[in-house]
Amino acid sequence: MxxxxxxxxxxxxxxxxxxxxxxxxxxxxxxxxxxxGKVPGLAVVIVGNRKDSxxxxxxxxxxxAEVGIQSFDMDLPEQISEAExxxxxxxxxxxxxxxxxxxxxxxxxxxxxxxxxxxxxxxxDVDGFHPLNIGKxxxxxxxxxxxxxxxxxxxxxxxxxxxxIKGKRAVVVGRSxxxxxxxxxxxxxxxxxxxxxxxxxxxxESIIREADIIIAAAGQPMMVTGxxxxx
Amino acid sequence: MxxxxxxxxxxxxxxxxxxxxxxxxxxxxxxxxxxxGKVPGLAVVIVGNRKDSxxxxxxxxxxxAEVGIQSFDMDLPEQISEAExxxxxxxxxxxxxxxxxxxxxxxxxxxxxxxxxxxxxxxxDVDGFHPLNIGKxxxxxxxxxxxxxxxxxxxxxxxxxxxxIKGKRAVVVGRSxxxxxxxxxxxxxxxxxxxxxxxxxxxxESIIREADIIIAAAGQPMMVTGxxxxx
Numbered sequence: 001m002x003x004x005x006x007x008x009x010x011x012x013x014x015x016x017x018x019x020x021x022x023x024x025x026x027x028x029x030x031x032x033x034x035x036x037g038k039v040p041g042l043a044v045v046i047v048g049n050r051k052d053s054x055x056x057x058x059x060x061x062x063x064x065a066e067v068g069i070q071s072f073d074m075d076l077p078e079q080i081s082e083a084e085x086x087x088x089x090x091x092x093x094x095x096x097x098x099x100x101x102x103x104x105x106x107x108x109x110x111x112x113x114x115x116x117x118x119x120x121x122x123x124x125d126v127d128g129f130h131p132l133n134i135g136k137x138x139x140x141x142x143x144x145x146x147x148x149x150x151x152x153x154x155x156x157x158x159x160x161x162x163x164x165i166k167g168k169r170a171v172v173v174g175r176s177x178x179x180x181x182x183x184x185x186x187x188x189x190x191x192x193x194x195x196x197x198x199x200x201x202x203x204x205e206s207i208i209r210e211a212d213i214i215i216a217a218a219g220q221p222m223m224v225t226g227x228x229x230x231x
Numbered sequence: 232m233x234x235x236x237x238x239x240x241x242x243x244x245x246x247x248x249x250x251x252x253x254x255x256x257x258x259x260x261x262x263x264x265x266x267x268g269k270v271p272g273l274a275v276v277i278v279g280n281r282k283d284s285x286x287x288x289x290x291x292x293x294x295x296a297e298v299g300i301q302s303f304d305m306d307l308p309e310q311i312s313e314a315e316x317x318x319x320x321x322x323x324x325x326x327x328x329x330x331x332x333x334x335x336x337x338x339x340x341x342x343x344x345x346x347x348x349x350x351x352x353x354x355x356d357v358d359g360f361h362p363l364n365i366g367k368x369x370x371x372x373x374x375x376x377x378x379x380x381x382x383x384x385x386x387x388x389x390x391x392x393x394x395x396i397k398g399k400r401a402v403v404v405g406r407s408x409x410x411x412x413x414x415x416x417x418x419x420x421x422x423x424x425x426x427x428x429x430x431x432x433x434x435x436e437s438i439i440r441e442a443d444i445i446i447a448a449a450g451q452p453m454m455v456t457g458x459x460x461x462x
Contacts, residue, residue, distance in 0.1 A: 114373070131373060135366030138416070139408045142345070142362060167433045175419060177370045185369070188406060188427055193438065195426040196419055202398045207424065 012161050021156070022067055029068040041070040041097045042126065046104045047085065047111070048078035053104045060102065072098055082111045086119050093121040100126030100146075105178075129177065138185045151183035154215055155190065163213065166191040171211035173197050173204070173224060179217035187213070243392050252387070253298055260299040272301040272328045273357065277335045278316065278342070279309035284335045291333065303329055313342045317350050324352040331357030331377075336409075360408065369416045382414035385446055386421065394444065397422040402442035404428055404435070404455060410448035418444070 033039050042064055046057045064071040072095075074088060085107075092098045101124045107113050117129055125133055128146035136142040158165060170192035174180035180196065188194045192213065197204045199218075208214055208224060216224045264270050273295055277288045295302040303326075305319060316338075323329050332355045338344050348360055356364055359377035367373040389396060401423035405411035411427065419425045423444065428435045430449075439445055439455060447455045 131366030131370055132363045133366065134369055135362030135364065138365055138369050138412060139362060140406065140412070141408075167431050169433075169438075175371065177372075181369060181371070188429075191429075191431040193426065193428050193432040193435075195424065197424050198419075198422075200398050200422040201424040202400075207400075 026067040043072035045074045168212040170213040174217035257298040274303035399443040401444040405448035
């Protein structure tokens with residue numbers, strides 16, 4: 001067992017790093033606006049009244065406003081049909097002022113998420129969830145047009161905190177399409193030795209203890225904790 | 232350290248399993264032919280005179296003949312231009328008797344492989360190398376139209392040898408687009424706890440020693456060996 005000092009953790013100040021990134025983006029948007037007379041436009045589509053989704057969407061719209069990105073709000077009723085939602089997506093695909101489209105998940109049960117997401121123009125798939133983008137994310141010597149935001153954020157936090165990834169043992173807890181899977185693919189591309197553990201894994205704890213980098217993306221808090229003797 | 236008896240290996244008889252699978256496929260082809268008056272057609276495209284490529288292609292064509300699959304041979308000169316090759320691929324896309332297209336890699340250096348592969352109709356991408364197929368292979372609750380053959384073969388060998396994968400620690404050595412990456416994604420989908428080690432990994436040996444299942448796909452033999460004291 002390693003000594004206590006080796007286990008000493010540095011807490012990454014995510015809020016501070018986010019503020020730095022937002023300032024950088026605000027400056028980029030200002031330059032774009034000056035040079036081309038245009039700002040990036042992000043359409044955020046929400047269907048129904050889920051509290052958590054409304055809160056996420058609210059944060060995204062607020063973040064857009066802060067940095068000067070034009071936000072296109074599309075709030076649709078829970079009862080909207082799949083065909084109507086698809087036609088709304090097509091409208092946004094055709095709108096030249098909209099450069100990115102986010103459809104907040106989950107969608108109501110009567111709507112096929114895969115179908116709707118696949119209708120978003122690849123060039124506007126800023127969530128990076130289209131299987132073609134995930135495939136390019138996975139493959140050596142290919143690059144997706146967009147990377148999913150949470151995985152990208154994880155790597156950005158490591159990078160801006162001065163943590164080198166190359167050759168390190170990284171363990172990702174969880175394998176969701178939205179976080180676990182793409183973050184494991186990004187870490188592999190960044191030359192980490194990557195292990196993915198999940199609900200079917202035996203002996204999760206000992207695997208996690210061997211990691212240099214742990215990304216906890218299991219969808220529930222407190223899955224990964226310190227031992228009392230290390231705290 | 233485990234005792235010698237625990238390390239005792241069973242050699243998987245790949246040739247025997249392959250023969251069984253070929254007999255099964257021959258029977259399926261016979262039934263298709265009887266029912267529809269048609270057999271599956273596979274186009275195998277080779278550019279230039281690489282010895283190893285010619286040997287692979289020869290084996291594929293021979294395997295087709297054995298099971299009754301119609302083989303469409305397309306042998307093209309080393310000097311063919313990218314545009315000409317793409318137009319050959321389009322011809323095969325349009326041929327209703329061709330159900331699958333294999334373009335043998337590597338292609339000559341003056342040809343962009345990514346460009347050529349992306350021109351193969353998705354419905355005929357039997358190699359499963361199109362990024363859209365790799366993306367669907369990677370993603371939970373999605374299925375690719377085709378799985379790359381070597382990774383699929385690895386899982387088939389495990390399955391037919393009675394090795395259960397769920398919850399096991401699997402280590403994949405190598406992360407190529409053709410074997411390492413897709414086999415790691417298939418093992419993850421089959422509920423293994425998957426680690427990918429590669430040329431940048433530190434401490435490969437100790438990671439490999441902890442594995443229940445090892446897939447050596449580093450492109451060079453004898454990377455993974457037993458210790459003398461375990462042999």
